[in-house]
Amino acid sequence: MDLILGLFVQGAQMALVLALAPLLTGIVRKAKARLTRRVGASLWQPYRDLARLMRKEVVLAENASWLFRAAPYMIFAATWVAAALVPTFATGLTFSWTADLIAIVALLGSARFFLALAGMDVGTAFGGIGASREVMIASLAEPAMLMIIFTLALVAGSTQLSTVAAQMATPAVGLRFSLGLALVALAVVALAENARIPVDNPATHLELTMVHEAMVLEYSGRHLAMIELAAHLKLLLYLSLIACVFAPWSLAAPGDGVGAHLWGVLAWIGKLGLGGALLALFETSIAKMRVFRVPQFLGVALMLGLLATLLLFVSRSL
Amino acid sequence: MGGLAFDVAHLLAGGLVLVSFMMLYQDRLYALINIYGLHALALTLSVAWQAYIQDAGHLYVTAAIALIFKAIVIPLALMRIVRQFGIHREIETAVGIGPTMLAGMGLVALSMVVMLRVTPDADPLAREDLAFALSVILLGLLVMVTRRNAVGQVIGFMSLENGLILAATGAKGMPLVVEISVAFSVLIAFIVIGVFLFRIRERFDTVDVGAMDEFRGEKR
Numbered sequence: 001m002d003l004i005l006g007l008f009v010q011g012a013q014m015a016l017v018l019a020l021a022p023l024l025t026g027i028v029r030k031a032k033a034r035l036t037r038r039v040g041a042s043l044w045q046p047y048r049d050l051a052r053l054m055r056k057e058v059v060l061a062e063n064a065s066w067l068f069r070a071a072p073y074m075i076f077a078a079t080w081v082a083a084a085l086v087p088t089f090a091t092g093l094t095f096s097w098t099a100d101l102i103a104i105v106a107l108l109g110s111a112r113f114f115l116a117l118a119g120m121d122v123g124t125a126f127g128g129i130g131a132s133r134e135v136m137i138a139s140l141a142e143p144a145m146l147m148i149i150f151t152l153a154l155v156a157g158s159t160q161l162s163t164v165a166a167q168m169a170t171p172a173v174g175l176r177f178s179l180g181l182a183l184v185a186l187a188v189v190a191l192a193e194n195a196r197i198p199v200d201n202p203a204t205h206l207e208l209t210m211v212h213e214a215m216v217l218e219y220s221g222r223h224l225a226m227i228e229l230a231a232h233l234k235l236l237l238y239l240s241l242i243a244c245v246f247a248p249w250s251l252a253a254p255g256d257g258v259g260a261h262l263w264g265v266l267a268w269i270g271k272l273g274l275g276g277a278l279l280a281l282f283e284t285s286i287a288k289m290r291v292f293r294v295p296q297f298l299g300v301a302l303m304l305g306l307l308a309t310l311l312l313f314v315s316r317s318l
Numbered sequence: 319m320g321g322l323a324f325d326v327a328h329l330l331a332g333g334l335v336l337v338s339f340m341m342l343y344q345d346r347l348y349a350l351i352n353i354y355g356l357h358a359l360a361l362t363l364s365v366a367w368q369a370y371i372q373d374a375g376h377l378y379v380t381a382a383i384a385l386i387f388k389a390i391v392i393p394l395a396l397m398r399i400v401r402q403f404g405i406h407r408e409i410e411t412a413v414g415i416g417p418t419m420l421a422g423m424g425l426v427a428l429s430m431v432v433m434l435r436v437t438p439d440a441d442p443l444a445r446e447d448l449a450f451a452l453s454v455i456l457l458g459l460l461v462m463v464t465r466r467n468a469v470g471q472v473i474g475f476m477s478l479e480n481g482l483i484l485a486a487t488g489a490k491g492m493p494l495v496v497e498i499s500v501a502f503s504v505l506i507a508f509i510v511i512g513v514f515l516f517r518i519r520e521r522f523d524t525v526d527v528g529a530m531d532e533f534r535g536e537k538r
Contacts, residue, residue, distance in 0.1 A: 175325040177332035296415065303339065303419050310426050311332050314434070314446045 006094040006254070009261065010084065013093060016265070017083045017240075021232035022046035024239065024276055031280035046232065050225050058221035061122045071118035072219065072226035075111045079230040082107040083237040087244050089264035091162040092254025100159040101149050105142065108193070108237075111230065112138055119215030130214025133291060137199060137211065140298035141192045144185055147305025151182045152245060154312050161244070169248040176315070181308035183246050188301035190238035192294070194231070197283040199294055202231075211291075239275040240268070247271060323371045324443055330364035331450040334484060335426065338457035341477060342418050345411050347469055351396045354473045358388035361480045368447075368487045376494035377487055383501045384483065392476065392508060399512065400469060403519060412466045425456040447488025454481030468518060468525040472511050479504045 026043040033040025060069070082104045085096055099107075112134065119131035153159045155176065156167035167173065192199045195212035204210055216227050244251065250267040252260040289297060337357045344350040362385040369377030400406050411418070429452035437445045458478025462471045482500065486492050515525060522529040 177329045306423050314449045
């Protein structure tokens with residue numbers, strides 16, 4: 001019975017992340033538009049975009065290899081699996097025991113690897129420049145992410161995300177300076193990984209500044225829909241990750257009933273809405289950085305992560 | 319109470335270390351002076367919290383001295399000097415930010431390794447305080463080493479002294495006389511350094527200490 005319930009929760013989570021990811025992007029776009037006193041597209045616009053892209057014909061470059069066609073599905077699959085492993089509204093996820101936080105980072109890393117390969121596959125200059133920039137950003141963001149994971153693992157005694165979330169909800173954690181540092185570092189990494197504003201502008205096609213858009217320039221039709229959906233999923237994943245580690249309240253525990261789970265879902269949607277609004281606020285209040293300043297920006301995240309890990313050794317357990 | 323008191327002390331002292339890192343990161347003098355003010359403010363909070371948990375009234379005096387002199391008077395005086403010299407637009411770091419940050423991390427790790435090894439029997443609160451104080455001191459030295467501008471070096475020295483105060487408050491039963499005399503000797507040092515700055519400026523038309531190497535014939 002427990003197994004069936006667990007599988008049901010896991011299935012519900014996989015369906016929910018997929019269903020809500022475009023809505024989250026819609027909320028962020030709407031909030032950004034409202035903050036700059038524009039009306040903005042409707043909240044459902046990302047769904048309409050995806051539906052339209054699905055119906056459209058795929059235009060392939062003549063020299064595109066099989067990799068170019070396979071990459072969108074691989075990217076989408078890897079991101080979806082990673083998103084299914086983050087405890088969004090309940091900690092008792094069945095799949096969660098097969099993969100920890102490091103595995104989630106590895107899944108996202110392999111998705112990025114395929115995206116960079118696909119960007120270079122057709123051989124256009126933009127794809128190459130986008131891929132090289134993306135890999136440069138990733139090579140700085142991943143060490144920072146690993147330092148954050150070390151910090152969380154040292155505090156919670158596990159890299160298993162469900163355990164971490166459950167542990168963070170207990171009062172034993174207390175007030176910790178390292179966790180504050182880790183939160184800031186994780187926010188910086190999330191901005192960089194999702195190609196948000198100080199690092200990359202998700203809404204531009206200006207060739208000098210774009211990173212993510214430059215790689216997917218050659219894609220069209222259902223391939224583009226897959227890649228866009230994966231990008232929406234990734235944003236949702238990072239927001240859920242921040243929410244489940246740093247605001248783990250009202251997560252349903254494994255044995256809880258239906259009511260607790262429903263409450264967990266509602267709270268999760270609330271957290272996502274709040275996170276999206278904060279992201280929009282941050283993005284409208286800051287200007288995009290030059291590409292050559294991005295290493296400094298990510299260096300701050302790396303430094304904070306390292307400092308958080310170091311400071312943990314001087315803590316209550318002395 | 320015990321757990322929370324320790325957590326807040328850890329938070330404030332850790333904040334001091336973080337502000338030291340922010341100091342390493344700045345390359346403009348005004349920003350550096352502002353961060354120094356913030357550093358002194360973090361020190362004030364930290365000392366006041368120590369006064370509260372140790373129930374030691376005289377530490378509040380130390381906190382007040384830190385707030386008035388270090389967070390307000392010295393930054394304003396430094397701002398004045400910078401404005402008088404007309405060097406507020408200068409950008410200066412002798413070493414790049416990346417290597418400096420890594421060196422700073424190494425120093426923090428070093429101070430923790432050293433302090434936690436040599437004080438296994440002490441009170442956890444004092445151990446934590448001493449480890450953070452040593453890292454603030456070492457980071458202050460690093461600020462002094464990586465700056466070429468004499469004003470930047472003065473700020474490095476002052477932040478080093480903040481680390482000393484942190485260490486002194488962590489040790490229970492440090493008499494007030496000692497702390498006041500440390501605070502005032504630093505003030506005297508600040509005045510002497512200020513006079514020196516003007517002298518250097520008069521001689522060499524710059525406060526870049528590289529000019530002195532040139533004067534001595536040690537130009538690289």
